Amino acid sequence: MQEFEYVAPANLEDAIRLMAEKGPRAKALAGGTDILIQLRGGRFQIDRLVDIKKIPELNELSFSEANGLTVGAAVECYRVYEDQTVQKLYPGLFDSASLIGGIQIQGRATVGGNLCNAAPSGDNIPSLIVQEAVAIVAGPNGRRNISVEDFCAGPGRNVLQEGELLVAIHIPTPKPNFGAHFLRFIPRNEMDIAIANSAVSVLLDDSKQHIVSARIAIGSVAPTPVFAREASALLTGKEANEASIEEAAEATKAAASPINDMRGTIDQRIHLVGVLTKRALRTAISRAREG
């Protein structure tokens, strides 16, 4: 690892300036569970690491009925899954945040870092997509909002411009009769990278027999996490039963364009995405009914 400068600004303006000064040679540091490993492994070289954890605004975790959930960019996974509101209203995010890494990693790793790292396998990203999360970004040219499904640009690449930082992730308040679930497949039971993952959300009608709308997002099967738009749309107005689930799961496979590597083969990944989506839909529907 080469020498670099470490700075820990106390406010967002300083952080943006410190980032912008060094352009591509500056990187943000949240929990460090991705970037420190990448730096040690020599994936890239930088001149400055900007620690964002000292910025109060970025540590905010709050909820209001009107504005939904705000997860500051420096909020660790453990804070997210220990939060009662998250447990109640954002079950998919709860699922993914609580299975990332192990207990030590969850104490450090942030949801924002998971998103910014933009790994195809990032487990929180599909959960965020199916709960219609929006990334709030600030940079030298001010603030902008980006839908999470448009945030990742390729393996390890996101749409942030030089000097821009993620400030928070904002997730709207779900309507009644809402359910969500996240599943991934790993060969071990922890400390592993998803061979495939799938997050789903469903909104049922008041009879709880029909699906008003649904969202399916999958990971580890394409250069970025993918919002399976067509498969999701198929469920609109459908009966919440096995036939609809099977049909949507099958259609989800079409959204996958995986590669062969040491972690899994193309066939295996496409197959698993179908299995996981089917299973996640079953749970999401029953959660919506219980909800």
Add this chain to the structure above:
Amino acid sequence: MTTTIDKTAGTPGKYKVLGTRPVRHDGIEKVTGAARYGADMNMPEMLHGKILRSPHAHARIRSIDTSKAEALPGVMAVATSKDLPIIQARELNPGQGGPRLLAENDLADKKVLYKGHAVAAVAATSPHIAEEALALIAVDYEVLPTVLGWREAMKEGATLLHDNLTEKFSATRGGAGEDTGNKSNVASHLQLKMGNVEQGFKEADTILEREYNTQTIHQGYIEPFACTAQWIPEGRLTIWTSTQGIFGVRGNVAAILNIPESMIKIVPMEIGGGFGGKGTGYLEPVAAVLSKKTGHPIKMVMSRKEVFEGTGPSSGTSITVKIGAKKDGTITAAQLGMIYEAGAYPGSPMVGGVTSAVSAYKIDNVLIDGYDVVCNKPKTAAYRAPGHPQAAFAAESALDELADMLGMDPMDLRLKNVAMEGDRAVTGVPHAHVGLKEVMDVMKAHPHYTAPLGGPNRGRGVATGYRLNGGGSGSSATINVLANGTVNLTTGSMDLSGTRVAIAMQVAETLGLTAEEVTPQVVDTDSVGWTGGSGGSRITFDTGRASIAAAQLVIEQMGARAARLWEVQPEDVEFVDGIFICTKNTDDKFTFKELAGKLMTTGGPVTCSAMDTQGGVGGALAGNIFDVEVDPETGKVDILRSTVFLDIGQAAHPSYVEGQMQGGTLQGIGWALNEEYFFTPEGVMANSSLLDYRMPTSLDLPMIDTVIIEYANPRHPYGLRGAGEHPIIAPLPAMANAVSRAIGVRMATLPISPGAILEAIEKKNTNK
């Protein structure tokens, strides 16, 4: 749950200390973080060494230009193979092995033979500068075709790794073999024969033939290699290192650097796992050379990636089995072809596989051909029961399938053919007093074996693992008696597994002391007699015997002191239950402690040393039963229940016997289900991290129940056998048998990963 079953009549309660569970002597230091491991050395003026490794799996080194690296501020020295005297002194003859070959693996000379092969080393004022300097070393490679595995290596017209390697043929174990003169990637071919297999197969009613494959896997010790060397100018060389054998390191370093052993001191650090892999060193001669060049101590610590890519894993194998039996289960013949990948240089554990594969059974007609094959992968090193697990995976999977074909219970088939004392194995050596049948009887009778599986997609697998263990290499021990009646025990046996406490307990048993009254220490090469490395399941046995012998000398000498005080002859003093008694006047008694307090006034300290050179811990059997459930949609294996059985002769400290049984089982599970080196076609390991090299985590394992079987070993005063190796053998076939039964497809290739299971299920469904 733990059970201990005594198979040797009359032993329960025989011992006061052995079989109890005292707190281990090194426990507090380890749990408080005070214990010092390989990377914990820090010295004034110390520099940091880093190794440049080959990016190619096979290439000729045309030239190495180190000038830019040397010019980087902070860099103090650069070393290459030119700095290793043994390499300069003579050409490599890969068939000969020895320190010349080791040197070539420490710093490549003319050729690199695997991705990760060391080519140069840098010493600098910080590890980061050293790393930066590596990038400035210019190596001009002529890249050669990659010979990635046994298949490519054994092909007609294959690219040869070594210009001067010729195939040796041997028909006896341990023989030097005759040189066929054929240039080949096959370094040696061992053929062992008994009876006539053709005749045997004619007598069979059922014959099974199958090929079994396994991949390169690593021991996965958590502590990477680490050492610090200080070579005083014109003076002695001291090396602090994490190793399984300090005397082996001393001998190799002396030979590689061409200096006398008397100029070298090797100091053992606590070891964070070795499993055989740390029987070989890599860094010590390099650190020494850098220290000599700079006049500073040099510390070198490998990264996990270096451990995977640059140190010895265990062999990938391909094993064919043909086995025939009569209707009643009598095995009439077995023929095996066993190919073991040695990696870059000869020396796979093929012999271990050939000699153990079917040796737990009495089979009259056996023919086994073993091949040691070089290819462009790291040079393999030992891993618990070297070569045995791969062999057992093949043989014990075959037995499982054969049992099915015969409509027999798999344990019944084994018991029908189990070898008894005096039966000859294919090695020609008759079986000693080993409890093969005794262990199998216990397994068959265990409630786990007949418990209902209770659900679909479930399977139970059973297998045994026989560690054929022979010679010991020698162990020394010294005991000093302290005035307060305690003793200090000094050995040269690196403690990988709780051997300090297990040996101290044998001394305590002999001297009538408690385990706590014996203080065991592992010391450096200057401070104890020559002792072979910690391997071959021999330490508790060999070093134990040396320590018992030293304790007996202590009793003798202390008895003589008592005789002096009582004014009788030494023969008139007896030592009974920890008390010295005068047979002339039985009122004259000293406890060990009382007498110890009088030593300084009766002739000075008592210090006794002894050596054990006989060794011969002998073979032993272990076995596993697994219940698994397979998710047919994902191929994931869930282990529902696991029981491991092991014959220990007599447990010294049962907790550490259980630790070995559970540890071996979990390593075997990893090997069976997920672990493998995943190579790109260019020979680059794509998964050189613990994230992608999938060893089991605690969440992947059920409680591993242990059944300790004590069938006393007549070769040891207290009946001990080894425990370190045989528990890793049976888990591979037992797991393969369990999964195969759960999904109804025979899984003959490891690892049995979820992807492989999915494919097998899919194939089965489409063939229906």
